[in-house]
Amino acid sequence: MPALSTVDIRSYTWDQSVSRTAVGPSGFVHPQAVYQWIEEGVFDASAQGGWPFERCLAAGFVVFQMRHDTLFYAFPKLGDQLRFTNSLVDVRRLRGTWLNEIHRRSDGRLLARNYSTGVFLDLSGRPASPPEGMMDELRYG
Numbered sequence: 001m002p003a004l005s006t007v008d009i010r011s012y013t014w015d016q017s018v019s020r021t022a023v024g025p026s027g028f029v030h031p032q033a034v035y036q037w038i039e040e041g042v043f044d045a046s047a048q049g050g051w052p053f054e055r056c057l058a059a060g061f062v063v064f065q066m067r068h069d070t071l072f073y074a075f076p077k078l079g080d081q082l083r084f085t086n087s088l089v090d091v092r093r094l095r096g097t098w099l100n101e102i103h104r105r106s107d108g109r110l111l112a113r114n115y116s117t118g119v120f121l122d123l124s125g126r127p128a129s130p131p132e133g134m135m136d137e138l139r140y141g
Contacts, residue, residue: 010141012045014084015105018076028075035068038100038114041084045098049138059131063096063118070114081105091135094127095119 022033043053056062076082083103090097100114122128 009087009089009139010049011085011087012041012048014041014044014086016040016082016084018078018080018082020078023078027078029077031072031075034072034076034102034112037082037084037102038068038116039065041086041100042098042116042118045086045088046138049141051134051138057123059134060123061128061131061134062121062123064121065116065118066095067117068114069117070112072112074109074111076102076104076111082111088135088139089115091139093129096130096135 016037018029022029024030046052046056081104083105085101085103087099088096089099095117097115097117100112100116101110102112102114103110120128120130
């Protein structure tokens with residue numbers, strides 16, 4: 001069977017406004033705020049896909065963020081309205097990777113692209129496969 005392109009994979013969106021507490025004296029966002037928003041966007045995408053955090057816990061499963069591969073093209077600034085687009089692009093037995101893109105809503109400019117990789121753990125912290133069907137639900141609806 002041929003590999004699926006990311007066009008075949010479900011995308012989720014999440015919006016965020018850049019507030020004063022997220023920026024430094026320059027008026028641009030601190031990178032740590034961007035990573036917090038990326039994590040929030042992934043949790044929101046999981047909930048939109050039918051797997052809110054509470055359902056994951058009830059299934060005895062959590063994800064631990066282990067890696068970000070990020071390209072920043074421009075940093076958002078105070079007052080920008082952002083749209084995060086999140087897609088689960090790679091799933092392995094013990095890990096998964098989301099593609100996160102951040103666009104400024106006013107002009108659609110791509111500000112950052114991130115590949116966010118997390119490992120699957122059971123509630124005792126040991127590596128574990130995700131619940132049956134979860135990844136397909138998140139990827140294809």
